Amino acid sequence: MVEYILIFISAALINNFVLSYFLGICPFFGVSKKTSSAVSMGLAVTFVMTITAIVTNLLNTYFLKPFDLTYLTYVAFILVIASLVQVVEMFVKKTSKPLYNILGIYLPLITTNCAIFGLALFGQLRDYGLMQNIFFALGAGFGFTLALVIMSGIREELEFADVPKYFQGVPIAFLTAGSLALAFMGFAGLIS
């Protein structure tokens, strides 16, 4: 159990996907203008990440590795993640309208996002088991949501700031993200 918690914390804080690996930058800047949409996006990413972690792990253990097909990793992972998430989106749309309203519109946006794909590849690279991979995904998703929500809070505040003309919008958001990444560096080496 301790091992799973460590994987979770490590993925959420120390090796935060956005602020230390710089993965998933596009949704990070695209959907961080409002806190409510940031929360939805974070949940959607966590959801997709968890599905990805389960599926790619099974695929890797029971198909790619036994048949010595690891050179097909990229193709196989992209295909499976993208198609599965589309199916899940249709399923959610059909069965649960409220859940679809929260997650639905963000699901197609992030199926082939680098954060999701990075998670699948990290899981394979580190030889995680199924449970380890799931906790890794939950941690990464939590870390992503945390970064996104903090960022959206700051950006809502910056709407009223007297930012120089050429730094309004995305430039100042990049500077903010850099400053946040500096703050997150304090967690380096937290688990050793």
Added chain:
Amino acid sequence: MQKRKFTLAIAPHINTQEDVSKTMLLVLYALLPALGWGFYVFGLPAFWLTLTCVLGAVSAEMLMQYMRKRDIWVIKDLSAVLTGILLAMCLSPNLPLWTGFLGSWFAIIIGKALFGGLGYNIFNPALLGRAFLAISFPLLMTNWTVPIINTDLSAVTTATPLALSKFEHIFTSLQTLFFGMHGGCLGETSALFLLLGGLFLVYKKVIDFRVPLSIFTAVALMTVLLNFFTQGQAGTIFYNFFAGGLMIGAFFMATDLVTSPVTPFGNIVFGIGIGIIVMVIRVLGGLPEGVMFAILFMNGLVPLINRHTWPRRLGQGVVNK
């Protein structure tokens, strides 16, 4: 700041002598004892470093104001001077002067001016400058010297008390820490003078007492808790109060009027968050000291804290039946 025309409303008006430069001046007064002690203990290099940082901060502020075609004499409000002094006080005293200059430029330009100037910055400029230097020049930034009053030679290197206790399990005596006869940052060594300055600011109501109080409470509780789980590796409560940058952080950095929450309850949440992160980094993390990172992290959370601790307006949420 932009010159806008204000239309006055009808009476009554409340008049006050308070303004930005008065507040900054009070903070400067409060910092003087600790700064003076830093000069006395670390000698001339400390003085030159402080001067460089102040000049750097003021010149950067003037440059940015000039480029934005604003009044360059806003530096009279002393906020840039204060940023420079605060930055210098959390640097190693014999740091090369150009590094200090670079840090203060980063602090003012990236940390403050680009966010819109005084009042709009999200992160504490001085700490952002220091974090930038700590990440960019890790070797220079961890090159500490023995206080010159303890040795005949200048520039004998040493480790800070927190690094000693963390990596070699040597605890510096409380007395040394309290009066500040040990290696460390220029202005963080003397807990006594920082405490006096901080209490002066609390008395003058420049800073909110809730922030330092909740930081110290959280640090004390976390010390007890972590000692329980790590078999006493965290040190005593007072050791954690006096060592490292907690004193200057709690009284002068975290309480920055711009980057701390505006609501009373928000300030408590803010302080508790800082205290917890400081102790987690000090005891469980890879770095000996985490005050800077803790404050920067909580600075980032301030907009959210403000929004969720907003007091209820009178009559808000009341349903008439």
